[in-house]
Amino acid sequence: MNKIWLVIQREYLSRVQKKSFLLATLLTPLIFPSIMGIFLWISIGESENPSLQIIEVVDENNIFFIESSEQYAFSFSKIGIEEGKKMVNEGERFGFLYIPKIDLKNPSGIIYYGEKNPSMGLISFLESSIKRRIEEQRLFESGISPEAINAYRTKVSIQAITFDNTGEEKVTDATVNYAIGFLAGILIYMFIFIYGNQIMQGVIEEKSSRIIEILVSSIKPFQLMMGKIIGIGAVGLTQFLIWIVLIGGISSIVMGYFGLQMPQQQAMELANPEIGEMMESQGNVQNILQVINGIDFFQLTLTFVFYFLGGYLLYGAFFAAVGAAVDAPSEAQQFMLPITIPLLIGYLGLFVFVLNDPNSNVSFWLSIIPFTSPIAMMGRVSYGVPFFDLALSMSLLIIGFFFSTWVAGKVYRIGILMHGSKVNYKTLWRWIKTN
């Protein structure tokens, strides 16, 4: 209706025209690429003049050999533990690895000494080197010739391909899907909280400044509430779109600039260690591109926008109701729990269940129930969801939205005219029950 449109306009313009909006919208996307840029800059600097770190190794078994890499060199000797430690202390060595006489069936007692905490990468590199050597040694001891051992060492990587009814095949990769689901879910979670809070603040402002009495003598409370929710949602969407354009633009400039100076794989690895690891184990950049090509971005974007808005609208009404029930922002805390808990369940569920096993029972329910589905479903969508699940989840979300605005509308209508009275859950329930 015409009046809702007026409210939407006011809510939208009064926020978009603020300097703080302009600042946040323009600066936030700069932060992400510039942090990335700084990392790339530092790492390029490092890789151009790598400082080789030497690690002293003492092996009482005389069987281990660890291959040096670009970053680490290994020097083998027979010095004592105290001597080795001293070398590290004096800065002659980066670290000191001590391998005592060990039982190959049950190796233990291997110690790494270092002044600095060793990186996970170094430790796992050392572990896998030693492990491989032990395995070889044991195979050798059981009578298999070293040639045979070498001949049997094969690298395996599985390429996952999904196909739909039409027989169209897509190369998939769990890590890429994981990253997309992870990002989309978090974005929705943050969007609901940030803009939901703005709704609440706006309602409290109108209520505490008493402007509400004039407003509701001109417009139905429900229209006012919906106008506010939609108007602020539009602000969020605007900000979000600008961010996408800016981040996309700036990132490609930054990546493009540094990409010329270093192999792309390394750049990607730095940007996202997980992707880097995966690529190492699985293949090359070609594969990643193939996976990304296999994702239906059109469908992904559509579902993202749907859950993005659906989740916001569903919770937005609750935020409005909380704002209406209290006199000041400081009082709002007591009513935040029913909003925070389901959102948190969706958020945690996304990590614990959905992203790890998108087709489990828990994941199914999390992505169907309207209160958690906006976040949880994004974790499934990136892996591909059966049409039925998606349709059910979407319709339930729409129903959930009508339900939440209906309930919130009742609280809102009465709450906005109440001043100075103590409101608790019992009063809220009474408001919901009254016609």
Added chain:
Amino acid sequence: MEILEIRNLTKTYGNQKALSSINLTIPKKGIFGLLGPNGAGKTTLIRIINQIIEGDSGEVLFKGERLHPKHISQIGYLPEERGLYKKMKVWDQLIYFARLKDMPAALAKERVTFWLNKMEISSWKDKRIDDLSKGMAQKVQFISTIIHEPELLILDEPFSGFDPLNAEIIKNEIIGLREKGITVVLSTHRMESVELLCDQIAMIHRSHKILEGKLADIKQKFRPNTYEVILSSLKEVLPQDWDFRTINGNSVFTISLGKESPNITLMKLMQYGEVVGFKEILPSMEEIFIQQIKEHSYE
């Protein structure tokens, strides 16, 4: 013809009665005073007329029709608790309120310009409300109430927050609106403004209507039959209990007639001296108000 007719209107909050079958007729044109102590139910009644809340039973007729959202644009409302968007500019704010009352954009601009000029505040139109003084903001608030040219204007304590100078401006505006044929409902505690402005009043106390009628009639009804007498060139010494004062050689006192007619009293007074003044004292609204509240509080 009446602009507003309220029939058997009842409203209860929990187990607290806010309005007990109120019947009220507000005629077109003129200023109608809605009186009553705090918590009497005035605000509830006003909110129902403004369709902010609904009554439990009874009905409200606006120009003979049951109250309907379409009437919103014909009613203007200035609540007791004032409020404007603090961060919004005066101009944007007034346009917004005019548009919310169904005014077309072009007309809204025209009217806002007109009123800003009339109130001599057009130089503030790009200022935000929180940059204005309280009195300035009140003026903007008043304009927002009448910007859509309502037929019925409901003002709840319109003079609070104004300094005497601005209160005078607002008072003159209200009188001007009455002359234009707009009906004004004035809810206030300030009896002197009731006396000055209202043509007709109703008094509400503890959710009941206890008094209604033309201001002049009510004053007549509650006159205590007391006269102010001025005597000059006394022939006799006045009785002590008459409690007279001497002003410019004249003796001035009030006399309560009781059941006597004024003529008989006059004849008696003539014996004491020359009757220069003999004038009935009408009660002030303040006295009627206090007396009525007291009377109905013991029921």
